[in-house]
Amino acid sequence: MNRPRLKAAGLISLGLAVAALASGCDLQENADLDNGRQLFIENCGTCHYLKEAGTSGNLGPDLDAAFANARAEGMDQDTIEGVVADQISHPRYTDPSDPSYMPAELVTGQDAEDVSAYVGSVAGVPGIEPPTAPGGPGGQVFANNGCGSCHTFAAAESQGAVGPNLDEGLQGQSKAMIEESIVDPNKEITQGFQPNIMPDNYQSTIEAKDLQLLVDFLYDNAGKPQKQK
Ligand code: HEC
Numbered sequence: 001m002n003r004p005r006l007k008a009a010g011l012i013s014l015g016l017a018v019a020a021l022a023s024g025c026d027l028q029e030n031a032d033l034d035n036g037r038q039l040f041i042e043n044c045g046t047c048h049y050l051k052e053a054g055t056s057g058n059l060g061p062d063l064d065a066a067f068a069n070a071r072a073e074g075m076d077q078d079t080i081e082g083v084v085a086d087q088i089s090h091p092r093y094t095d096p097s098d099p100s101y102m103p104a105e106l107v108t109g110q111d112a113e114d115v116s117a118y119v120g121s122v123a124g125v126p127g128i129e130p131p132t133a134p135g136g137p138g139g140q141v142f143a144n145n146g147c148g149s150c151h152t153f154a155a156a157e158s159q160g161a162v163g164p165n166l167d168e169g170l171q172g173q174s175k176a177m178i179e180e181s182i183v184d185p186n187k188e189i190t191q192g193f194q195p196n197i198m199p200d201n202y203q204s205t206i207e208a209k210d211l212q213l214l215v216d217f218l219y220d221n222a223g224k225p226q227k228q229k
């Protein structure tokens with residue numbers, strides 16, 4: 001599928017967007033927004049703040065702030081999506097020797113479309129909040145950071161199978177041990193699993209108070225039967 005590549009296209013497609021809104025036409029009908037959200041959290045959230053995704057990276061611009069004005073001035077979702085797709089395939093280079101510059105093609109093909117459509121649907125939308133996750137505040141941190149995509153944990157209603165089942169693995173572990181597994185995952189590898197699969201930058205991407213909520217949530221619920229489904 002061809003995507004608008006030029007930011008200037010926004011001016012031309014403005015009329016189209018108004019018509020599309022009026023008819024309720026979904027311009028992103030081929031995109032999987034859930035997949036886009038998950039990939040954004042994994043690949044982009046380390047550098048970008050985006051409210052709906054619950055990410056708080058600060059190496060790159062705050063994407064809500066980046067698109068809020070454009071959106072307020074009438075730039076439509078499809079145009080924002082095009083800007084994001086363009087940035088993913090051809091990032092503007094600030095200084096390539098600066099480690100914080102954005103690598104090209106972190107996601108490609110359909111995945112890149114899904115991420116672009118997802119960002120286009122949420123960035124700079126006034127009043128937007130991340131979806132409410134099961135398990136209270138600690139469950140929210142678990143969900144916002146994509147832990148459930150790799151881990152099964154009943155209290156979070158997650159069924160990921162890339163990493164160990166945390167209901168089974170964390171029973172009998174202290175809070176300090178759980179915290180260490182999160183911030184320094186390669187220090188000790190759970191038997192039967194590979195190193196370097198779990199992201200090793202949570203120390204910098206999860207705020208200290210959220211990390212505490214997360215550790216308490218895992219500690220309090222590991223292996224406990226869940227009252228409500
Ligand atoms: C290593 C850090 C890093 C990662 C990872 C990263 N970005 Fe960026 N991003 C940046 C930086 C730095 C800029 C600013 C570049 C510039 O303006 O020259 C930027 C700029 C952008 C912009 C333009 C914002 C504007 O103000 O116009 C968009 C959109 C964007 N990134 C989306 C993404 C998406 C989507 C992903 C994941 C596929 C991603 N970024 C991953 C660092 C990153």
Ligand code: HEC
Pocket residue numbers: 142145146147148149150151162163164166169170178181182185186188189190193194195196197198199202214
């Ligand atoms: C991309 C997949 C992936 C993501 C995302 C991920 N993990 Fe993991 N995790 C793993 C793998 C694989 C292991 C086992 C290897 C190791 O110990 O590093 C693991 C191990 C763990 C352990 C140790 C388990 C034990 O039996 O001692 C804990 C605790 C944990 N993860 C918590 C989390 C939390 C909390 C998050 C979200 C902030 C998270 N993980 C995100 C893949 C992931």
